[in-house]
Amino acid sequence: MKYRILFSSLFILCILFGCAVGPRKPVLRKIPRSERSDLVVLNFRNDTAKNRAKEFQPWELGLASMMMTDLESIGLFNIISSKDVTDVSRNRGLRIAGIETEADTLEVGKLVSAKYALTGSFVEMGGELRMEARVFLVEKGMQLGAASVMGKTETFFDLEKQLVIKILKYLEAALNDEETSKIAENIETRSINASLNNYAGEIKVIRADELKERGEIKEADKELQEAKKNFKTALKHDPNYKRAKRNLAKLVMGMPMTI
Secondary structure (H helix, E strand, C coil): CCHHHHHHHHHHHHHHEEEEEEEECCCCCCCCCHHCEEEEEEEEEEEECCCHHHHHHHHHHHHHHHHHHHHHHHCEEEECCHHHHHHHHHHHCCCCCCCHHHHHHHHHHHCCCEEEEEEEECCCECEEEEEEEEEEEEEHCCCEEEEEEEHHHHHHHHHHHHHHHHHHHCCCCCCHHHHHEEEEECCCCCCCHHHHHHHHHHHHHHHHHHHHHCHHHHHHHHHHHHHHHHHHHHHHHHCCHHHHHHHHHHHHHHHHCCC
C-alpha cells in the first residue's frame, strides 16, 4: 500500500511540475559527442552599480546557464557541467562568480580539459542591460573574440539569444537562418522577476551542497527552504516557467539537482 501511495505522489508531482528527469532536447546538428569540442561556460561578472548589484546577482549564474542551454542545443559542443567547474575552482581557490582575469579563465579551462572557455559580464543601468561575452582557445591561451549586446532590461532573454548568435562566429559555428530562428524561439521566460528568483534559488541550492559537504546540515536545510520559496515566487510571476517547475519538483521529491 505504501508503495502505491509513493508512486501516486511521484506521478502527481510529475503532472504538476513536469518530470524532473527526462530525455534531452533534440539538438540542431547530429554530431556524435565523441566529435564535439569541449566548452566550459563560466559565471558572468556583475558590473551593476553597488546600490543595485545584489538585485541582479542571480544573473551571474543565470546568464551563464542560459548560454549553456543554447550552446548545448546546437549539437556542436560538449558543455562541461557547472558542478565540475565549481569543484575544480573551489579546490584552486578561484571565485567562479564572475572570474576577474583572463588567466583565471584559462586556468579553469585547462583544469576541466576544455578546448574553449567562455565568460562575460553584464551591467544593468536603470532599465538598460548590456552584456558582453568573450571566448578563449584554451590550449593556445588566447582570446578568439568578444561580442556585446545592449537593450531594454525587460528584453533580457532576447539579448542573451543575440549574444549567443554573435559569439558563435568565433567558435566556427555560424548558424543558418533556420537554426537561428530555432535558437531565438527557445524562450525560458520573459519575466525578469521569475528569472531572478529562479536563479537566486539555484544559487542557494549550490550553497546548500557546500554546507552539507562541511557537515553544516541545519544551515544547508535553511538554504534549501529559502530556495524553495524562490522557485515558488518564480512560478507566481510565470506559472509556465519550466526550469523553475523542475527545480521545485526536485526539491519537493528530495532529488539531487544538477545546476
